[in-house]
Amino acid sequence: MLTILFDGVAYGMLLFILALGLAVTMGLMNFINLAHGAFAMAGGYITVLLMQEAGVPFLVCLPLAFLGSALLGGVLERTLYRPLYHKPHLDQVLFSIGLTFMAVASVDYFVGSSQQLIQLPEWLKGRSEWGQGAWTLGMGHYRLFIIVVCAALTVGLQYVLTRTRFGSRLRASVDDQRVAAGLGINVNLVFLSTFAVGSGLAGLGGALGAEVLGLDPSFPLKFMIYFLIVVAVGGTSSITGPLLAALLLGVADVAGKYYIPKLGAFIVYSVMIAILIWRPQGLFVRRGGKS
Amino acid sequence: MKHALNLLVDKRRWRLVEFVLWLLALASPFLLSSHALIINEIAIVALFAVSLDLVLGYTGIVSLGHAAFFGMGAYTAALFAKLVTPDPLVGLAVAIAASTALGALCSLTIIRGNDLTRLMVTLGAALILLELANKLDWLTGGADGLQGVVMGPVLGRFEFDLYGRTSASYSLCVLLILFALARRLVNSPFGATLKAIRDNRLRAMAIGIPVASRLMVIYTVAAGMAGAAGALLAQTSGFASLDLFEFHRSADVMLVLVVGGTGWLYGGVAGAIVFKLLENFISGITPQYWIFWIGLFLVVLVTVGRERLIRPWTWFSRGRRS
Numbered sequence: 001m002l003t004i005l006f007d008g009v010a011y012g013m014l015l016f017i018l019a020l021g022l023a024v025t026m027g028l029m030n031f032i033n034l035a036h037g038a039f040a041m042a043g044g045y046i047t048v049l050l051m052q053e054a055g056v057p058f059l060v061c062l063p064l065a066f067l068g069s070a071l072l073g074g075v076l077e078r079t080l081y082r083p084l085y086h087k088p089h090l091d092q093v094l095f096s097i098g099l100t101f102m103a104v105a106s107v108d109y110f111v112g113s114s115q116q117l118i119q120l121p122e123w124l125k126g127r128s129e130w131g132q133g134a135w136t137l138g139m140g141h142y143r144l145f146i147i148v149v150c151a152a153l154t155v156g157l158q159y160v161l162t163r164t165r166f167g168s169r170l171r172a173s174v175d176d177q178r179v180a181a182g183l184g185i186n187v188n189l190v191f192l193s194t195f196a197v198g199s200g201l202a203g204l205g206g207a208l209g210a211e212v213l214g215l216d217p218s219f220p221l222k223f224m225i226y227f228l229i230v231v232a233v234g235g236t237s238s239i240t241g242p243l244l245a246a247l248l249l250g251v252a253d254v255a256g257k258y259y260i261p262k263l264g265a266f267i268v269y270s271v272m273i274a275i276l277i278w279r280p281q282g283l284f285v286r287r288g289g290k291s
Numbered sequence: 292m293k294h295a296l297n298l299l300v301d302k303r304r305w306r307l308v309e310f311v312l313w314l315l316a317l318a319s320p321f322l323l324s325s326h327a328l329i330i331n332e333i334a335i336v337a338l339f340a341v342s343l344d345l346v347l348g349y350t351g352i353v354s355l356g357h358a359a360f361f362g363m364g365a366y367t368a369a370l371f372a373k374l375v376t377p378d379p380l381v382g383l384a385v386a387i388a389a390s391t392a393l394g395a396l397c398s399l400t401i402i403r404g405n406d407l408t409r410l411m412v413t414l415g416a417a418l419i420l421l422e423l424a425n426k427l428d429w430l431t432g433g434a435d436g437l438q439g440v441v442m443g444p445v446l447g448r449f450e451f452d453l454y455g456r457t458s459a460s461y462s463l464c465v466l467l468i469l470f471a472l473a474r475r476l477v478n479s480p481f482g483a484t485l486k487a488i489r490d491n492r493l494r495a496m497a498i499g500i501p502v503a504s505r506l507m508v509i510y511t512v513a514a515g516m517a518g519a520a521g522a523l524l525a526q527t528s529g530f531a532s533l534d535l536f537e538f539h540r541s542a543d544v545m546l547v548l549v550v551g552g553t554g555w556l557y558g559g560v561a562g563a564i565v566f567k568l569l570e571n572f573i574s575g576i577t578p579q580y581w582i583f584w585i586g587l588f589l590v591v592l593v594t595v596g597r598e599r600l601i602r603p604w605t606w607f608s609r610g611r612r613s
Contacts, residue, residue, distance in 0.1 A: 026407065032406065032407060032410065080590070080594065083594070084593065084594075087593070089353050089406040089410075090347070090353050090549075090553075091593045092593075093353060093355070093410070093545075094545065094546070094549060094589050094592065094593050095589065095590055095593040095594070097542050097545075097586075097589060098585070098586040098587065098588070098589025098590040098592075098593070099586065099589075099590055100586070101542075101582045101583065101585055101586030101589070102583055102586035102587055102590065103586075104582060104586075105580045105582045105583030105586065106583065108579070108580070109580055109583070221538060221539075224538075225414060225415075225418060228407075228410070228411055228414070229411070231407075232407055232408060232411045262426060263422075263426070265418070265422055266419060266422045266423070266426070269415045269418050269419045269422070270415075270419060272411065272412075272415050273400055273411075273412050273415045273416070273419075276400070276404060276408050276411055276412055276415075277399070277400055277403065277412070280403045280404025280405065280408045281404070281405070281408075
């Protein structure tokens with residue numbers, strides 16, 4: 001049982017890193033970006049291709065995946081996303097669905113539609129067990145690695161958001177963009193860098209998750225709903241909301257698939273709908289911000 | 292007051308052009324009898340798009356889960372034909388009833404929250420149905436789809452033939468009837484309140500429009516129409532599969548509607564014609580990567596502007612207008 005909890009936490013941490021960029025985009029510019037999974041897929045494929053074709057070690061690939069997706073995100077933000085911030089949601093939804101479709105088909109065309117596998121280094125492959133009986137805790141080393149990396153990132157991001165000047169600018173822009181701009185904050189620049197970092201994080205998550213979630217061209221469509229659940233349930237006003245939502249979703253999904261495989265994803269979706277009917281703005285919203 | 296009433300009555304009246312177009316449409320399975328199969332598909336997609344237009348174009352609810360009702364109608368019609376009676380009209384009625392009931396249930400979820408919340412619950416509803424159809428394999432055939440549906444003749448006289456002439460006429464007739472109902476609905480005072488809700492919900496509430504109940508009613512009606520479209524597809528193809536609930540169905544129908552123009556019932560019909568012909572054309576060239584071109588089209592469409600793309604004569608007047 002502890003093993004399931006552990007796997008669920010690892011899964012949840014991964015989802016959090018993947019979805020964080022989406023939460024910030026949605027909170028900052030009220031932009032519904034369904035193409036977020038495409039950036040994650042870009043990171044995953046960068047890692048896979050670098051490892052297979054160029055023989056780059058796994059640990060070097062991770063920062064490269066981050067940089068690659070961040071660059072892609074930055075360029076797309078500047079060229080395509082920015083004109084759409086003030087368009088209706090329908091336009092944003094159509095645009096990002098279109099982008100996702102293009103990403104899916106291009107990867108299919110250039111890399112092929114088969115599932116990609118990642119060769120993990122030896123020291124990440126093992127598995128340790130503690131305790132006994134019903135309380136056995138089996139930890140895959142790779143999952144432990146994911147948890148450590150994601151926890152470190154979370155702490156780092158929380159520090160940047162709450163303690164640095166950039167963080168306070170970002171929070172100000174999320175709360176009220178116009179007042180923030182009036183106080184001399186360059187909201188466009190804040191948004192460009194946030195979008196790039198968010199895409200980079202998604203890319204990193206995609207690289208880390210290629211082993212756990214599986215990586216094939218339909219990745220952005222398959223996991224879009226999970227990212228959206230994290231954001232919709234967690235709310236967009238802080239990063240603790242999405243974190244808790246992601247952990248909840250991760251544990252619920254793993255446990256649901258383990259104990260009642262017949263119902264599978266059914267439970268997750270029903271719980272999501274129930275929560276959204278109960279608290280339409282998300283479970284963990286901070287008062288005072290713009291809703 | 293008198294003036295406003297006249298406006299509504301005027302809009303409600305059928306024009307001569309419309310009569311001619313519909314007569315041509317009804318005659319098309321016989322005039323272009325070698326293309327009856329695609330005419331049938333166009334009619335079905337058009338009905339689906341018109342039902343989405345009621346929700347999206349007239350009421351402003353962004354729904355990514357409209358395929359839920361389409362699939363529900365298709366599975367109901369297929370199962371009904373298989374287990375109870377092969378008569379298509381009874382099956383159609385039952386399918387509409389089932390998807391209307393589902394729509395009434397789902398309409399409870401869309402009255403609160405913002406666009407994102409509604410997006411999520413509509414998408415979630417479609418995914419739940421997909422999951423159900425997948426897991427209840429003793430009833431629905433699971434991932435293999437529901438096969439072996441044999442339909443009886445329409446009205447006991449017209450057998451479904453291989454070339455799709457009967458199916459095309461049948462689908463077109465159903466489309467015409469439901470289209471006329473939808474047209475009547477949106478041009479009624481009820482339809483005017485829907486548009487008021489779309490344009491400014493707060494103001495609509497302030498002048499005394501019962502927003503929640505209006506949303507629920509129109510969502511339920513649209514669900515029934517989408518179910519009818521699904522039932523037509525299942526009946527004319529004799530097959531229902533999990534693919535009907537998939538996300539790309541909902542995305543496609545949204546694209547169809549946007550191509551034709553939202554908030555205009557003929558938009559759905561025009562979009563369906565363009566979309567199906569394009570799909571036929573492009574997937575003849577690159578069957579596997581057709582999705583890429585849809586994506587590119589969507590991106591260009593939004594970047595250029597939805598209103599501008601469907602009105603080519605505004606392309607070159609940018610400088611003067613702005």
